[in-house]
Amino acid sequence: MFIQFLINGLITGSIYALVSLGFALVYNTTRIFHIAYAILYMIAPYFLMTFLIKLQISPILSILIAISLTIIVSLATELFVYAPLVKKKSSPNVLMISSIGVMIIAINLVALCYGNETKIINPSLSDSYKIGNIIITYNQIIQFITSSVFIGLFMVFLKFSKFGIMTRAMRDDTELCKVFSMNVPGFRLVLFAISGLFAAIGGILTAWDFGMDPYVGMPMLLNAIVALIIGGIGKFQAPVIGGLVLGVLQALSVLVFSANWKDAIAFSVLVLFLLFRPQGFIGEKRRLV
Amino acid sequence: MNYVFHILIMINIYIILSVSTNLLVGMANLLSLGQAAFYGIGAYVTAYALIGLGLPLLPTLLLAMGVTAIFSFLLAYISLKLEGDYFILATLGFQIIIFTILYNWIDVTRGPYGIPGIPSPKLFGLVKIEGITGYIILSTILSAITIFVFYKIINSPFGRALKGMRDDEIAMISLGKNITVLKVEAFVLSSAFVAIAGFIYASYISYIDPTSFNLDEAIFILTAILIGGTGNIKGPVIGAVFVVLLPEILRFVGMPDNLAANMRMIIYGLTLIILMRYRPQGIAGEYKFSK
Numbered sequence A: 001m002f003i004q005f006l007i008n009g010l011i012t013g014s015i016y017a018l019v020s021l022g023f024a025l026v027y028n029t030t031r032i033f034h035i036a037y038a039i040l041y042m043i044a045p046y047f048l049m050t051f052l053i054k055l056q057i058s059p060i061l062s063i064l065i066a067i068s069l070t071i072i073v074s075l076a077t078e079l080f081v082y083a084p085l086v087k088k089k090s091s092p093n094v095l096m097i098s099s100i101g102v103m104i105i106a107i108n109l110v111a112l113c114y115g116n117e118t119k120i121i122n123p124s125l126s127d128s129y130k131i132g133n134i135i136i137t138y139n140q141i142i143q144f145i146t147s148s149v150f151i152g153l154f155m156v157f158l159k160f161s162k163f164g165i166m167t168r169a170m171r172d173d174t175e176l177c178k179v180f181s182m183n184v185p186g187f188r189l190v191l192f193a194i195s196g197l198f199a200a201i202g203g204i205l206t207a208w209d210f211g212m213d214p215y216v217g218m219p220m221l222l223n224a225i226v227a228l229i230i231g232g233i234g235k236f237q238a239p240v241i242g243g244l245v246l247g248v249l250q251a252l253s254v255l256v257f258s259a260n261w262k263d264a265i266a267f268s269v270l271v272l273f274l275l276f277r278p279q280g281f282i283g284e285k286r287r288l289v
Numbered sequence B: 001m002n003y004v005f006h007i008l009i010m011i012n013i014y015i016i017l018s019v020s021t022n023l024l025v026g027m028a029n030l031l032s033l034g035q036a037a038f039y040g041i042g043a044y045v046t047a048y049a050l051i052g053l054g055l056p057l058l059p060t061l062l063l064a065m066g067v068t069a070i071f072s073f074l075l076a077y078i079s080l081k082l083e084g085d086y087f088i089l090a091t092l093g094f095q096i097i098i099f100t101i102l103y104n105w106i107d108v109t110r111g112p113y114g115i116p117g118i119p120s121p122k123l124f125g126l127v128k129i130e131g132i133t134g135y136i137i138l139s140t141i142l143s144a145i146t147i148f149v150f151y152k153i154i155n156s157p158f159g160r161a162l163k164g165m166r167d168d169e170i171a172m173i174s175l176g177k178n179i180t181v182l183k184v185e186a187f188v189l190s191s192a193f194v195a196i197a198g199f200i201y202a203s204y205i206s207y208i209d210p211t212s213f214n215l216d217e218a219i220f221i222l223t224a225i226l227i228g229g230t231g232n233i234k235g236p237v238i239g240a241v242f243v244v245l246l247p248e249i250l251r252f253v254g255m256p257d258n259l260a261a262n263m264r265m266i267i268y269g270l271t272l273i274i275l276m277r278y279r280p281q282g283i284a285g286e287y288k289f290s291k
Helices: A002-030 A037-054 A059-087 A092-114 A138-160 A162-172 A174-179 A184-210 A217-231 A238-256 A259-276 B002-027 B035-053 B057-079 B085-104 B131-154 B157-167 B169-174 B179-205 B215-228 B234-253 B257-278
Strands: A128-131 A134-137
Touching: A002 A037, A002 A134, A002 A138, A002 A162, A002 A184, A002 A217, A002 A238, A037 A059, A037 A092, A037 A184, A037 A217, A059 A092, A059 A184, A059 B257, A092 A217, A092 B085, A092 B215, A092 B257, A128 A138, A134 A138, A138 A162, A138 A184, A162 A174, A162 A184, A174 A184, A184 A217, A217 A238, A217 A259, A217 B085, A238 A259, A259 B057, A259 B085, B002 B035, B002 B131, B002 B157, B002 B179, B002 B215, B002 B234, B035 B057, B035 B085, B035 B179, B035 B215, B057 B085, B057 B179, B085 B215, B131 B157, B131 B179, B157 B169, B157 B179, B169 B179, B215 B234, B215 B257, B234 B257
Parallel strands: none
Antiparallel strands: A128 A134
């Protein structure tokens, strides 16, 4: 039983890690508390459903279109909401409130178009494999491999490409990037695009298994934020560690208590970390006060 | 006529919520996503006091305010060590934890079934607050008291110290003010008055369940004061009136009910974005979130 829950936790955790990484990519570099990130995760499977089921387009193509449209939504948020505010030198709270506004609009637009109820993309039950006492479904394997591949690729690019150097430079000092004549507004678009990509993949992977409703974004965003904080803000490996730890922790809390207490446990852990280890597992020590 | 009275009672409830939340958001620059939790604690304590203990009106109200104040002191103690985003996160965490407890601890809170049949409170054991007329009088008196108290607070030396802290913390420290104490006081005061709204809601509707006090409600309270504006009294009052009246206006315009619920949220969202871009102080507020 224990190992089964551990493995389930690791697989859910790998999706948390991917989604949290997308959030961290924006948060670490631009310092925007990007609450509207939640809607990218929610909206991607709706795009997929539209093309796959309503318009009967082939699965691979539908997935690509859904991901591209999600990225466009992410870019639009930056172009039309954040960028003008940053230009005006608005305070972080103003940016966060606008982000809440974007989230409210998108959730209700989706609810208007598709209804409030849970939608299923893939009605068939997934095949499962039995190894000893442990059961793993085909979907879970896809989830784990896809998120691992994207996280792995991102880490390689972060370490070895020009993109990685620029991202790390933005994280360390945006003003200095401008001094070295880096196109900061342009590069922010790249960051928002990649973060949209990660949210879309996480959203589609989860919705393929469990379906989606217009409100799935917020709980996932909360998990992503908890994963980011317990991993440690500032390092890009942190959300990955935090995501896996959170996934395992939630799975084990289901084993010990019940599934209902998952959120309370995640946030109790968050509060404990904020109080006693605000730098998370591997983040840099910084003053929060 | 009952319909108009019901709207007026809801406006009074939201005026209390937004005027007291304003002390945090507009005066102390503490953006809290946990206000609905305090609203809920106030409502649940009211329900227990009226059903279980059979207390009269004033002791119930004071008990609700007291218990909420204790919870808010705990949250303040934890979260005020943190700054900016981390403070918001701590209040968000508190909101989620309280909601999860209300929803899942079925033995105590009856969870999603809610608490039905909350009786009307008696004033001094004599006058029973009954019917919609009783509640319109009660809620108007309580919201008038709240507005009066916060008007006095905002214009008191304490209020000026909060404004000073909001605009420049370091300057206030150099003037010898203890900003942690200021923040805790603002936090506890604000939450204790939020509990009044919970008290009116629980005894008026006579049924409560956790979904009235979730994160969406916390965001909704925040939306109300951000649209109206923060930093003074008239901003939050206008915001409360706006968010309660808008759905009714949409209904009169003839928007079908199934669209109206989503449409009004879209209008709130758009208003927030446009205000933050062009008028961060809201319709009639004072504070521009300049920090």
